[in-house]
Amino acid sequence: MKKENKNNKEVKKQNENIWTVPTFLNASRIVLAFVVIYMIFTKVNVKFIVFVFAIAAITDWFDGKIARRYKLVSEFGAKADITADRFLWIGTALAFVIVYSADNQLTNIHGLQILLIMIREIISAPSALVALFSGKGYPKARYVAKVTTFVQGFALPALILSVFYPEWIFVSLPLSIVIGIVGTMSGFYYVYDVQSMQDKPTSKTKK
Numbered sequence: 001m002k003k004e005n006k007n008n009k010e011v012k013k014q015n016e017n018i019w020t021v022p023t024f025l026n027a028s029r030i031v032l033a034f035v036v037i038y039m040i041f042t043k044v045n046v047k048f049i050v051f052v053f054a055i056a057a058i059t060d061w062f063d064g065k066i067a068r069r070y071k072l073v074s075e076f077g078a079k080a081d082i083t084a085d086r087f088l089w090i091g092t093a094l095a096f097v098i099v100y101s102a103d104n105q106l107t108n109i110h111g112l113q114i115l116l117i118m119i120r121e122i123i124s125a126p127s128a129l130v131a132l133f134s135g136k137g138y139p140k141a142r143y144v145a146k147v148t149t150f151v152q153g154f155a156l157p158a159l160i161l162s163v164f165y166p167e168w169i170f171v172s173l174p175l176s177i178v179i180g181i182v183g184t185m186s187g188f189y190y191v192y193d194v195q196s197m198q199d200k201p202t203s204k205t206k207k
Contacts, residue, residue, distance in 0.1 A: 022081070025063035029084040032056035033091045040095040046164050050157040056088050057153040082128070082138060086121070089152065093118050096160060105163050113172055116180035117155050120148050123187025127194040136200075139193030145186045151179050 032052060039049045063081060093114055100106045115122075131138050155175035162168035 021066050022063040025059040025066070026080040026084040029056050029059045029063075030087045032059070033084070033087040036088070037091050037095040040092070040099050043099070046160060050161060053088075053092060053157050053160075054153075060085060060088075060149065060153075079132070079138065085149070086128070089118070089156070090121055092156060096156075100163055109169070109173070110159065110163065113155075113159050113176040116176040116183070117152060117159065118183075119180055120145075120183035120187040120190070123184065124190040127191045130198065131194045134198060136197050139190065139197055142186065142189050142193075144182050144189060148179060148183045148186045151175055151182065155179055 033056060036049060036053050036056065039052065060081070097106070097111075097114060100110075155172055155178075158168050158172035158175060162172050
């Protein structure tokens with residue numbers, strides 16, 4: 001019976017349809033991430049940068065909704081979603097720091113906010129690499145992770161706007177503090193969940 005279940009899982013994995021709307025949205029998010037990075041480095045008007053970033057962030061919300069609604073959830077889709085998210089968040093944050101710090105436009109408070117906004121990615125980065133190369137998949141996203149991503153979608157563009165429009169710091173700073181709390185929780189939960197998956201014996205080692 002165990003052997004039969006294993007074979008069924010392998011067949012299902014082989015027959016996964018990767019050409020779906022969620023996959024297209026994930027691919028679009030990666031492309032838009034590069035567009036945002038390019039716009040930051042070429043110093044396009046910050047309003048356009050935030051607009052494109054917002055579109056990219058919205059695709060993250062839609063791909064999950066569509067995948068669950070139409071039962072298009074797959075291992076490939078989960079990996080594509082996480083990869084797209086990392087391109088968008090980490091790529092945008094790095095470009096932001098590199099370009100605006102080089103122009104001496106960032107203050108210590110800006111640096112603190114970017115640290116808080118990216119705290120989950122900083123904590124979970126090693127575990128994310130383990131999950132990527134281990135072949136055991138990714139843990140299911142906890143509610144706190146979804147909250148972190150949602151707040152990040154507002155905090156990061158607000159922070160970028162605050163460089164040129166100082167009044168936006170009254171939006172970005174409170175949101176950054178919230179992310180500092182929930183993002184830290186999310187990061188450590190992710191580390192724990194990945195470790196738990198790694199500790200589980202594979203079907204080959206089971207007797």
